[in-house]
Amino acid sequence: MAQSKRGSTYSKNAVLEIFGLLWEETDYQHGLTIPQIRERLIERHEEAGDPDYQAPSERTIREQLNWLSDSANTILNRPIRKVSRIECEREGITDFTPGWYMSAYLNTAEMRLLADSLMISRINEDTIEDLGEKIMRISGGRNALPRRFDNFDAITHYNPDFLHTVGGLDRAIEQGWCVDFEYCEYDEDGNLKPRQYNDGTVKYYVLDPYRTMFKHGKYYILGHVRGSNELAVFTVDRIRNLQVLENVKVEIPLEQWQGDGTLRPASDLTDEARAQMETLKRKHKQGIPANRGNALDPIKYMRERPYMIAKEAVSITMVLRERMITSLYEWFDEPHIIDIRNGNYLVQVMSPEDPMLWWVMQYSNSNAVYVIEPQSLRGRLRELGRSLAEDYDSE
Incomplete structure (x- = not known):
């Protein structure tokens, strides 16, 4: 009687085991037939040291596959189908294997995009490798698990609070709560030190957090510092000791x-x-x-900001040489090209003046950027040029 009960239990668990097997060992080119699925289930239990395992019958496996292939029973939005000979031959794939497969949750390009994004985060190598392996496992597919990161070095000066900070910000944004934290600067040894008041006490910021976002390799949080009437942007990598102020609602809603x-x-x-x-x-x-x-x-x-700064964006009109168009679209999301004459482009963008000043100076040696408006930015560029000339003329 006990043996029958155990067999019944294994039969009920079959759908989960079949799902896991297809998740890890198949893709749209490489399937498993019903006999192969039964054989692989037996092998897995032998490897796990379970000699009393009773594999489901081929009939049970067929019934479970039919249930899983029903769109109403899709788990994690991953359909289960049969490998299509016609589709494989249409794509020129000759080494396909027939049988049942599970669609990948992430394709190879999507996996690589997520994995590579970890490289710019200020977290240690062990954490990067752990998160990367989780991405591969979530993705599924027969080629997911053997994949490993290429050799790399994590950023030397990383913030051990980074993941805690990201998790706290996400929870606070979701609930509409405030956060407080220390905001740090790097010292001469590359260590993060919190900002301080003149008397040496640590300065804490209380923020209404609105949105996080990666931009040019840095992770930012946009929010409102309580007590002010302005937006603020902080680099998440430099936030430490973040506390979510539970049930303290934001002072100014987004x-x-x-x-x-x-x-x-x-x-x-x-x-x-x-x-x-x-x-x-x-x-x-x-x-x-x-x-x-x-x-x-x-x-x-x-x-709208080539460099992240929470100041009002204004309309900037400038003339660019053709060779600057690639840089224009790399830095600005919606540039407006007004006119093109003799290889010169009349362009308008939206940006605060400070980031625009830095951007123009970045390409100043190309002799390919000329600001027309606003006059205030032209004046600042002229003064900066004069100051640089004086500084370096003395040498």
Whole structure:
């Protein structure tokens, strides 16, 4: 009787074991037949030291496969199908094997993109390798597990709080809570030291966090420092000792900021406007894209800035040589090319003046960027040029 009960248990577990087997050992070119699936299940239990294992019958396996292949029973959005000879031959694949397979959750390019993004994070090598292996396992497919990272060196000066900080920010953003933290600078030895007041006490920041985002190899958090009337951007790598202030709601909701990063005037907060803000907040929590109108779009706000700085973006008009067009699109999300004459491009972009000053200076030796407006930026470039000339003329 006990033996029958055990056999019944194994039969019930068959669907999970078949799912796991297909997850790890198949792809759209390489399937497993029903006899092969049964054989592999037996081999797995022998390797695990389970000599009393009773494999499901081929009939049971067929029934479980039919159940798993039903779109209504898809697990983790990974359909189970049979390898198509026609599709493989159409793609010129000759080494395909017939049978059942599970669609990969991530393809090879997607896996590599996620894995490579870890390399720019300030975390140690063990953590990078551990997270990379998890990405491969989640992806599934017969070629996922053997994949390993190429030889690499983690960033030397990393922040051990990084993953804790990312997790805390994510939780706070989801719940609409505040956070507080130390913000650090690097000292001469490459160690992070928290900012301090004049009396030597550590300075803490209390932030309404809105959105995190990678940009040019750095991870940023956009938010509002409580007590101020301005947006702020912090580099997540330099945040330490972050605490989520549970149940302390943000002082200024994201929806109260206008598209240009300024606060909506109090007179604008009519009952209708407040209702629209509540709708935006609800859709944000539900993950539903919303037409934000004149409300702040954090992604657009961050993309307008070639270097991350929380100042108002203004219209910049400039002339570029043709060889600068690639750099233009690498740094600006939505540049507007107004006119093209004799290899010169009249261009408009949106950016705060400080990042634009740095960007122009970055390409100053190319003699391929000329700012037309605003006059204030032209004046700052002229003064900077004069100052540099004086500094280096003395040598």
